Amino acid sequence: MASHLDARSLSAWFGSRKVLNRVSLTMPAGRVTALIGPSGCGKSTFLRILNRMHELIPGAELAGEVLLDGEDIYARGRRLTEARRDIGMVFQKPNPFPAMSVYDNVTAGLKLTGTRVAAADRDVLVEECLTRAGLWKEVRDRLRQPGGALSGGQQQRLCIARSLAVRPRILLMDEPCSALDPTSTRRIEETIRELAEEVTIVIVTHNMQQAARVSDRCAFFLAEQATPGVIVEHGPTDVMFSSPRDQRTADYVEGRFG
Template structure:
């Protein structure tokens, strides 16, 4: 059976309802420095939304706000709402760990536990989320997560080998599998290919394509070609030295790239600045 057949057979779209994510008038600060200003976006269920824009315009901060990582910085402040399936993730009494189990994160650089086996790296996602399952169910989740991440065929004969022995691209897909093990509703990806070679980047993009329709994905990328390839919606963020980051344009990816409504968007996507 080929890897594509495995993905089609084992990782077929779930029967459960897909969940979207929305922000309303979201503003953010680090101390007295305002970094985001009234960002309102709707990330549709089962779609890939790309966040593009120059460095320092607040894209990664916005991404971290979506699963409550922003508040881990002592000076961080927030206004507005983040709605997951209509419920505010910052509502009083809502546990950050519960939010992060439903809204997973893949970081810019692969961060597997290097001495831990491939199997245990994936299973650690369950432990970190406080999810206890029987061994048979854990085995199933590890296998299914690796298949969804496009890594199963490459590692199934060496699941007990250290995760740190994998290549950079394989490590990033291992981190994706770890996030998928808790069966999140949303997967956030912060420049997941910036440290990878072109071949590994292609494999991660193929993984994103396979996951589309199974969960909601939000990806930050500086690669305009990647944003055009993997996303269905695109948001262009912009900031200046005296104004915080805000969304200049948001819409279907093809429209943003081929027929942008704002001249600043056209200049950015065509490489005239940034």
Template sequence: MTDAPNLTADLPVARPAGTVPPGAAETTLTLPPVPSGAFADAPAEGLAGLETRDVSAWFGSHKVLERVSLGMAAGEVTALIGPSGCGKSTYLRILNRMHEMVRGAALAGEVLLDGDDVYRPGRRPAEVRRRIGMVFQRPNPFPAMSIQDNVASGLKLAGIKVGKEEREHLVESSLRRAGLWDEVATRLHTPGGSLSGGQQQRLCIARSLAVSPDILLMDEPCSALDPTSTRRVEETIAELRGRLTIVIVTHNMQQAQRVSQSCAFFLATHDTPGRIVEAGPTEQLFGSPRDQRTADYVNGRFG
């Protein structure tokens, strides 16, 4: 592949994020049947971890991330914190190959899902995005589509074909895991747009869960929600912990403390790209940070 423009001579790997290897044919993915209640007490076994090594990123000639290396432990919640414009959301989108969807975007480095680079030649973006799901800042259900069909649409978007009975099991299981089933069980055929903002966000979580991802990325999922809805989404995150790996971007320091076990503090300046200042257990970053810049940020002295 070609190098990122004029900026990657010192980097071990460089490639345009939008490049798809020739001959990588699209195929339909299938999943085994999901037994009723399979997610109720799912054991924390076979969970996938995520790691980045020396990840740098550009939009055109503008470098936005510099050599970001971070491990995100399997079955835990990792919070990404830092001021606006320091590259947190870009980093999140790199993790499941959404960065490459932006014209002119490029990256260098490795993103390892259980040790396998998601950008290696022959790896299909659709397969990566099935295993690494995304929940966006603002709820984005299909408003005219029913609640049930909204959840099932995740299967269609991922190219997963299932029978009617299995589809019903997946819809119920996904809504239960997202903490929404009890609120919508009697109105599955009503439009998703009829739900409250917080319910719509949990519906989007259920849609992501329907394809059985290993990782769930969340980009400020509560920024547009009221305190009650925020609490329910945080409860959903707590319930999902240990059953899949979650990476969340948040500007709410109290939320980062409540929901995460690990935390990474990103920072950029007017003339330097975003990078990690400090990463480690959440309790340490908030209680006894090693870097004064971290202490200043988590205590509200800037940002």
């Protein structure tokens, strides 16, 4: 069952430079939320805060809360590996372990997060995750071949399968199609729509057409004149694209800047 994520008054710094200012956003269960806005407005920083990656950067600081089904993932005593298991991440550039087999790539996250799966159940898990990532039919005869031998689009779907293996409640995606050709992009988008029935998805994208195609809700980030990033407005994607409340949103989604 999908979970919901709430960011409350998040502010973030890199050293003395403030990059986000009191950002709040609800990401509903079983929906795709797209984060849009120009480069440098804090979208990727916000995404990394959502699964505790921001805190690993030297000099990075954070204020505010991230609530997963009402529980703060930054609460004292909550383990980092627990947050990473619940909230998976797919990066801009496909990053499978290149020398590791397709099969072992899918199961790699189990060890990293301390997730126990009986050896007898692993074959079933690998097939299930590759199927959910839209890759099973393409690689079922190549499971013992290196993941690095797959095409770029296949590698990205392999990374999605690897994330799904630990049964995340949320899946974060940072421009997952930016390095892919149109055919691979379309397949990833189909995968996103299929997965959203079971996993809550938050995606950063610079492609407005993609945001319109895959997301249910949108949040428009902006950082003006060297000020920290904020959310100008957020809401249902169709409303954001057809009748936004703020002129800056209209200018951005219609391509007049950014």
